[in-house]
Amino acid sequence: MLPCAKNCGNKASMKRPKTGEAVCQNCFYAAFEDEVHNTIVKNNLFKPGDFVAVAASGGKDSTVLAYIMKLLNERHNYGLKLVLLSVDEGITGYRDDSLETVKRNEVQYNIPLKICSYKELYGWTMDEIVREVGRKNNCTFCGVFRRQALDRGAMLLEVDKIVTGHNADDVAETILMNLLRGDVARLQRCTNITTGAEGALPRCKPFKYTYEKEIVMYAYFKKLDYFSTECIYSPNAYRGHVRTLIKDLERIKPSSIVDIIHSGEALSIREGVKMPTQGVCKRCKYISSQDLCKACVLLEGLNKGLPKLGVGKSSKVKEQLAIINGESNGDNTRKRGCCGSGGECQSNNSPEAETMKCCSSSTKQSKRQSKKSQAKARLAAEKTAPPPDLSEVYNERDADEEFDFFGCGGGTDLLQSLNMDDEDDVRNTADPGDIENLGQLAGRLLHKRNNAP
Incomplete structure (x- = not known):
């Protein structure tokens, strides 16, 4: 010892x-x-x-x-x-x-x-x-x-x-x-x-x-x-x-x-960078950089039946609180019950919680439609485009999860996700776990699928 x-x-x-x-x-x-x-x-x-x-x-x-x-x-x-x-x-x-x-x-x-x-x-x-x-x-x-x-x-x-x-x-x-x-x-x-x-x-x-x-x-x-x-x-x-x-x-x-x-x-912050200023919460007087402290926002959501209200970016929380409290937020065209997209909400006469749910679901639906439209346009462009630069494919992560190669797991899982059966390509890669090789494989298989009869 x-x-x-x-x-x-x-x-x-x-x-x-x-x-x-x-x-x-x-x-x-x-x-x-x-x-x-x-x-x-x-x-x-x-x-x-x-x-x-x-x-x-x-x-x-x-x-x-x-x-x-x-x-x-x-x-x-x-x-x-x-x-x-x-x-x-x-x-x-x-x-x-x-x-x-x-x-x-x-x-x-x-x-x-x-x-x-x-x-x-x-x-x-x-x-x-x-x-x-x-x-x-x-x-x-x-x-x-x-x-x-x-x-x-x-x-x-x-x-x-x-x-x-x-x-x-x-x-x-x-x-x-x-x-x-x-x-x-x-x-x-x-x-x-x-x-x-x-x-x-x-x-x-x-x-x-x-x-x-x-x-x-x-x-x-x-x-x-x-x-x-x-x-x-x-x-x-x-x-x-x-x-x-x-x-x-x-x-x-x-x-x-x-x-x-x-x-x-x-670490130091460069001069000129805008930092949040510390004040006090208007409701409970606790230290906060916002009008309402995080605890009050979270409690507001819990008490109104919207438990995830305070989870997320402060700008979105402010917007949601304004809708719940019936405030115009400086925009006369955006009243309670309006989804903010030009159309009227289906539940104008409903309670505040229902109004919030409707507005939230409408916003999510429009975002999903936008993502799908972008994905379709991207696939249409890829069918007519020349073969991709395979050395750069692995650096590009698709915005739509449906076509996210990096979420496929690699190897045979990658082939299954593309509905193809080309195991020779997997065996020919130097290392099935290597991201660059899998990215190149993904590019070849995607090009082959897009140009298939």
């Missing part, structure tokens, strides 16, 4: 995922705690006398955070007053069990606990929301509501700051998510160790540079009481795909996580 890299005389019992050092448990504890302390001090996260709410879910991150905050507060005399703040989303079989863990932590760490619930704040539980919206977009609702619920609970407690258990993996995932979405505003903010400083309640991330694996190892070796079951609705979350990518990168190069964080910190 290797000796501890810290030259303490003990045998190494583990290898740190972050640095690759072989260390004993005691040296790991010391290094882990010192790194969190240095992060707090270097970034001036607290000042003596602060009343701090620890966001506690019962999971590994928040449990270790509560333990570390109490430990460092006593060891280094931060002078903080701590309180545990939990949110009950109303997820049967998940949150009710995790809250039992938080209640045990309250006794174990001697820190008072405050629990806020979605039902009290919004009139809905997540189980009820999922029954309305399905499992595709439920994380949008939970993320928005949970963030606001934490702030509302903290305001009731009159705390100075909130600390969350977001670790280095979480920050790296958020950077990539905002990068893939092209969300410049959030991409600029998400790397900050303290967010919301311009508002009433700043949020701090003491674990910003702490790896998730090391948090798990610390909780395991310290035998901390935490809840490890994943949320039953989270497997469908968009973040899950980015998390898989991050784990693959970490497996290849462990420093990938902190490298992504440093890259996000180094």
